[in-house]
Amino acid sequence: MSHPILPKRAIAAHFLPDRYRYWYSLSKLAIDPLYAAAPGAFRDASEPVLDLGCGIGLLLHCLRASGRNLPYLGVDTDAVKIEAARNASARGCHNDASFEVCDLSVRFPAHRGSVALLDVLQYLPLPAQGTLLSQAAECVSKKGQLVIRTGLADGSWRSAMTRATDRLGHWVGWMKTSFKAQPSAQELRAGLRRHGLRAEFKPLWGRTPFNNWLVVAQRP
Numbered sequence: 001m002s003h004p005i006l007p008k009r010a011i012a013a014h015f016l017p018d019r020y021r022y023w024y025s026l027s028k029l030a031i032d033p034l035y036a037a038a039p040g041a042f043r044d045a046s047e048p049v050l051d052l053g054c055g056i057g058l059l060l061h062c063l064r065a066s067g068r069n070l071p072y073l074g075v076d077t078d079a080v081k082i083e084a085a086r087n088a089s090a091r092g093c094h095n096d097a098s099f100e101v102c103d104l105s106v107r108f109p110a111h112r113g114s115v116a117l118l119d120v121l122q123y124l125p126l127p128a129q130g131t132l133l134s135q136a137a138e139c140v141s142k143k144g145q146l147v148i149r150t151g152l153a154d155g156s157w158r159s160a161m162t163r164a165t166d167r168l169g170h171w172v173g174w175m176k177t178s179f180k181a182q183p184s185a186q187e188l189r190a191g192l193r194r195h196g197l198r199a200e201f202k203p204l205w206g207r208t209p210f211n212n213w214l215v216v217a218q219r220p
């Protein structure tokens with residue numbers, strides 16, 4: 001599937017005057033294939049999106065730049081990132097978009113539609129991953145999708161590299177939360193099936209050395 005060409009500099013400019021966030025978002029958009037691929041995974045043009053662990057809200061900008069004007073709510077436990085996400089959303093003049101501070105291990109927002117869970121699972125222990133996955137799956141409407149990006153535990157060198165980089169990210173302070181565990185494809189597929197979702201797995205590592213996969217689950 002061909003992906004849209006994102007206006008990377010224009011999106012990154014929404015994070016100015018914070019130069020750190022400008023360069024961070026520009027490099028993420030340039031290097032990580034996630035942001036060009038994710039908008040196309042939300043196949044229905046009207047289902048609202050709940051972005052779990054949204055960080056600075058890059059998904060919102062990519063959705064809008066790809067012509068997907070879906071109502072959007074981003075939640076994250078990191079209040080500083082949520083503040084940055086709100087400011088950038090305002091600078092981008094995005095309507096129907098909001099952000100909330102929310103620790104998903106304590107509270108799960110009420111929602112019906114589509115759900116994004118991008119690079120978040122690895123920061124939760126396996127039992128908590130199962131709980132979050134169940135809560136996310138329960139929100140998915142008939143026409144909605146659950147879009148997950150995650151590293152997978154499969155014994156490959158990419159899998160080991162992904163774990164090591166996630167640990168390093170915490171150690172150098174990029175991530176407040178520490179790496180906990182990678183799910184396996186079998187665990188993920190079985191967990192989604194228990195909630196009536198059928199999942200499609202596609203590798204999404206682009207030119208990176210990571211074992212990243214895009215998982216799109218929906219009701220058959």
Ligand SMILES: C[S@@+](CC[C@H](N)C(=O)[O-])C[C@H]1O[C@@H](n2cnc3c(N)ncnc32)[C@H](O)[C@@H]1O
Binds near residue numbers: 102
């Ligand atoms: C690697 S970042 C991914 C950000 C965003 N989803 C993206 O792909 O650009 C992981 C995010 O998960 C958030 N996170 C980790 N544990 C969380 C929790 N218990 N509740 C809410 N957010 C959490 C972190 O604060 C961080 O912003």
